[in-house]
Amino acid sequence: MPRQPKLLRFLLPLAAVLLPTSAAAHDPEQAEWSIAIHGGAGTLQRDAMTPEREAAYTASLQVALDAGAAILRDGGTSEDAVLAVITLLEDDPLFNAGRGAVLTWDGGISHDASIMLGEDRSAGAIAGVSTIRHPILLARAVMEDGRHVFLSGEGAEEFAGDHELERAEIEYFITPHRQRALERFRAREVALEDDEHRFGTVGAVARDREGNLAAGTSTGGMTGKRWDRIGDSPIIGAGTYADNRACAVSATGSGEYFIRAVVAKSICDLMRLSGMGPEEAGDNLMAEVEELGGSGGVIVVSAQGETAFSFNTSGMYRGRADSNGVNEIGIFEEE
DSSP states (O other), X not given: OOOOOTHXXXXXXXXXXXXXXXXXSXXXXXXXXXXXXXXXXXXXXXXXSOHHHHHHHHHHHHHHHHHHHHHHHTTOOHHHHHHHHHHHHHTOTTSSSSTTOOOOXXXXXXXXXXXXXXXXXXXXXXEEEOSBSOHHHHXXXXXXXXXXXXXXXXXXXXXXXXXXXXXXXXXXXXOHHHHHHHHHHHHHTOOTTOGGGTTTOEEEEEEOTTSOEEEEEEEOOOTTOOTTOOOSTTSBTTTEEEETTTEEEEEEEOHHHHHHHTHHHHHHHHHHHHOOOHHHHHHHHHHHHHHHTOOEEEEEEETTSOXXXXXXXXXXXXXXXXXXXXEEEEEETTO
């Protein structure tokens, strides 16, 4: 993976002066609309996954991708496409978001989510909620309300009570698979950074026919997390970011490192100020995450509709589609 010299971070202010926003050393084929999705990144080996489980993940990703692509194809907004993808994945117990979220140390549920629109950089985020069927819709409600960007815990639950959001009992979210994972986690006392407990976060980025970008991310966090830990997923600029001048990004992985590297916003800055394409900018930030000691991945869509994946793990559940006929699903690194 290419690694950008650290000197670049000191050159960004100069680039802002020398390069107008429209300047681009990278000039891909324009797409009228495009979308990319992810279902988490981690240690994913083909020989350790049964054909049935691989088929199940592939089918779930394709259904979600098709739902978002259909909205964009019919002239819908990038916001609606992102929400369609994420709400479907939040209902799917295969992924660490909504139903099927990993469990906290005490066996509870704690959802985090965020959404951002590139047109005006409006954003909404929530953390530490446990009764909302679709956490991403609560994040959208915070954004639409407009008074705040980020709500958490009891306050976020109280805010949800003022909006028509579907609730669910905690039993709805807890699956046998996640219960067994928590038991193994407790018994082995494995580190929080163990890849087995990392992947599953879901996200989507999209560009619509009007050229507007959107990004969203939703997660249950890390298996066995304590002390109301919050990762990068609900943090605007770390796990989620969208700016029509550059790109939209959703991240997944070891959130502590994504926060420290301000991954999502930094990718957009590299693209806007240096003319990098989404893959190169993503690779640079993932190299920085790895240098800090973290792992995971990102999905990126540019202002021109080019999509890219970048991850420093052996796999990432992912997919993308656009108006030029691209329709791809991948899990393992070589795909």
